[in-house]
Each structure stands twice: as structure tokens, then as C-alpha cells.
């Protein structure tokens with residue numbers, strides 16, 4: 328994942344300094360909570376103290392301005408002012424921020440629960456198991472052939488399955504309930520249980536990925552052929568429960584695994600790319616230098 | 628040296644931080660008179676590679692009230708805005724109580740002579 332350009336969202340500045348009467352403690356806290364819980368960013372500056380520097384985000388300055396302060400701030404053309412004494416009080420701030428974001432063309436916050444893997448590169452060995460395992464193409468590789476999280480929004484909410492296959496406990500989901508997946512320090516104990524997970528995979532036939540998809544396909548097959556749909560659904564749930572429990576994978580993720588055909592096509596593409604890489608490295612040894620493999624080479 | 632900057636993460640899109648802790652930290656920050664930046668959810672900013680993370684990582688020293696330091700560090704990194712190696716302290720509201728977090732956040736954060744809002748402070 329690289330720093331990409333997103334339309335900056337509005338930064339609310341709660342101004343309670345010279346020339347702006349402070350809010351009551353309760354009103355200030357309610358305003359802060361309402362803005363933050365709706366997904367917005369707020370800065371409260373104070374004299375002699377540092378806040379994050381101004382950037383190209385639009386600024387909405389909120390306060391109870393005295394006339395001279397208001398005139399001074401209004402003269403700055405990159406600031407929008409909202410006077411709480413003029414407007415309908417703090418209740419006017421949230422709609423004003425939303426309107427300013429809409430004018431700027433910024434996406435509304437909170438449209439998607441931010442659930443996605445984060446890689447701890449101090450631990451990652453670039454083994455690519457996560458890339459191979461993830462069925463939803465969340466992972467990719469960068470120009471240096473280094474694993475990266477590429478398509479966060481493809482990740483299935485509340486599913487930490489890929490962190491379970493990482494042998495180094497290097498994949499975090501900051502909003503997960505338990506450590507070390509949530510970012511808690513990794514202990515020896517954790518590493519032992521990571522090793523145990525590999526054993527679980529071996530017990531399931533040596534290929535956890537295959538087991539998952541086979542079970543899902545079998546369950547789907549049953550679901551489509553049984554006449555009593557509710558019975559089929561129960562049976563499917565029962566089958567998936569065991570795996571879901573072992574790996575803490577939500578049922579809906581197991582239920583939506585791609586078809587066997589999709590998986591086989593993906594595996595065939597991966598094999599082709601591998602062959603291509605081998606051919607290329609043979610040619611490299613035999614002839615003049617060739618360009619390095621591109622990130623697409625990993626794009627299985 | 629300038630007093631440490633303060634960044635508060637509300638963790639708005641999940642219930643991973645005890646409401647009592649995050650509310651209390653915010654309440655005490657708000658009434659303290661200290662300057663701070665507050666964001667709804669650092670994870671959400673990281674997921675969309677939001678350039679707000681760039682401004683939020685600048686100007687050290689900075690104290691960040693959020694969750695596990697390892698998570699916060701790699702979130703910024705994954706979004707393409709790695710935190711500086713030095714001068715960043717992450718306070719973990721998942722593990723520490725509000726008293727501990729607030730005491731550390733505000734330690735040295737209010738410059739001499741500044742005042743809480745409503746007591747004649749200047750901005």
C-alpha cells in the first residue's frame with residue numbers, strides 16, 4: 328500500500344483563544360464527541376502549544392467570536408468560519424462539516440468498518456503465505472517483491488484468517504479482540520501456538536487452504552441439492568462451525584468462498600506464472616540480463 | 628523544546644476500547660486547556676491512505692492516545708506515512724486506565740502560563 332491521493336476531509340478547529348469565548352465544559356465535550364463519533368477530525372489549539380501543521384485539508388473554524396477576531400479570521404481565504412453565537416449553537420457544527428466535505432468532494436467517513444490486515448515488517452519474512460492463502464486478493468507485492476496489503480476494502484469484516492496462517496505472527500488486525508493479532512506484544516507462547524496452527528493445518532490434510540475450500544464446496548453442493556433447504560443450511564453451518572471455530576473465521580466468509588473452479592483457475596494462473604519465472608531465470612543464466620519480475624508475477 | 632503534541636484516537640468504528648476509558652480521556656483533555664488533535668479512527672484513515680496521517684505524524688515529540696503501539700506504528704507505515712523513529716510515544720487505552728493515560732498525555736503538554744479554556748487563555 329502506498330500513499331495515494333485522497334480528497335482531504337475537513338479539519339474542524341475548535342477555537343477558544345483570544346477573541347473567542349470558550350464553551351462550557353459539557354458543551355465542548357458533547358461537540359467533540361458528536362464530531363468524532365461521526366468520523367471527523369478536530370483540532371483544539373492553545374497558545375504556545377503545537378498541533379499538527381496545516382495542510383491542504385479545508386479548515387472549518389468553530390468558535391464564539393468577538394467582532395475583531397471574527398474579522399481577522401474571515402480575512403483568511405482558506406478558512407471557513409462558523410460562529411456558534413450566530414448559528415444554532417454546537418448542533419449546527421455537524422451539518423456544516425458534512426456540507427463542507429460534500430462541497431470538497433471528500434468521501435463520507437464511516438461507510439465501511441475499517442477492518443483489514445496490517446503487516447509488522449519487523450517480523451515479516453516475506454514468505455508469501457498470506458498472499459497465497461487470501462482468497463480475496465487483499466495482498467500484493469510492491470516493486471521490490473515485498474509483500475504488502477494492497478486492497479484493504481476486499482478484506483472480509485471480522486475475519487482474521489490470514490493472520491492465522493502467518494508463521495511469524497506478523498499480521499495484525501488492530502480491531503481484533505485478542506493478542507497478538509490486535510498488536511499486543513508477541514510472546515514465546517504465541518509463537519508456540521502459531522506453530523500449533525501449522526500442525527492443525529497438517530492434521531486437516533496438510534493444506535489448510537485446500538481443506539477450507541473443499542469443505543465449503545461440499546457444503547455448497549449439499550445446499551444446492553438438498554430439497555429441504557433449512558435442513559441443508561443447518562448441515563452446512565454444522566460443517567463449517569468446526570473450521571470457523573478453529574480459526575475464528577466468520578461463517579459468512581466460509582460460506583462465500585469462491586467455487587472450486589475459481590480456485591483451480593487461480594492455482595493454474597499461479598502455476599503458469601511460476602513456470603514463466605523459472606523460464607525467465609533460466610534465460611537469465613543463459614543470456615543477456617532481463618528485466619526483473621514485475622509485481623504482476625505474484626498476482627495469483 | 629516544544630511541549631509534546633497530543634493526538635487522541637477515538638476508535639469510533641469498533642468497541643475495542645472501553646467507552647469509560649476513551650470518554651474519560653477525552654473529557655479531561657477537553658477541560659485541560661491543552662492543545663490537541665483528535666481523530667475519529669486512525670484505522671479508517673490508514674485504510675484510505677488519508678493524507679491527514681501525514682500532518683499527524685509531523686511535529687515531534689508527540690504522544691498518541693490509541694491502542695497497542697505495534698498496531699499504531701504499522702498502521703501509519705502501511706498507509707505510506709511511517710511515524711518518525713524518535714519522539715513518538717503511544718499510550719494504550721486498551722490496556723491502561725484513563726488516569727494513567729491522561730497523566731502521561733498532559734505531562735509537560737501545557738506550557739507555562741497557558742490556561743484552561745474559560746480562564747482567559749489565548750490561542
Ligand code: SF4
Pocket residue numbers: 446450451452453454455456457458474492493494495496497498
Ligand atoms: S505470511 Fe506473515 S511472514 Fe509470510 S509474507 Fe505474510 S505477513 Fe510476512
Ligand code: SF4
Pocket residue numbers: 501502636637638639643644667668669670671693694695698699702
Ligand atoms: S489505531 Fe487502535 S485505537 Fe485507533 S482506531 Fe485503530 S484500533 Fe482503534
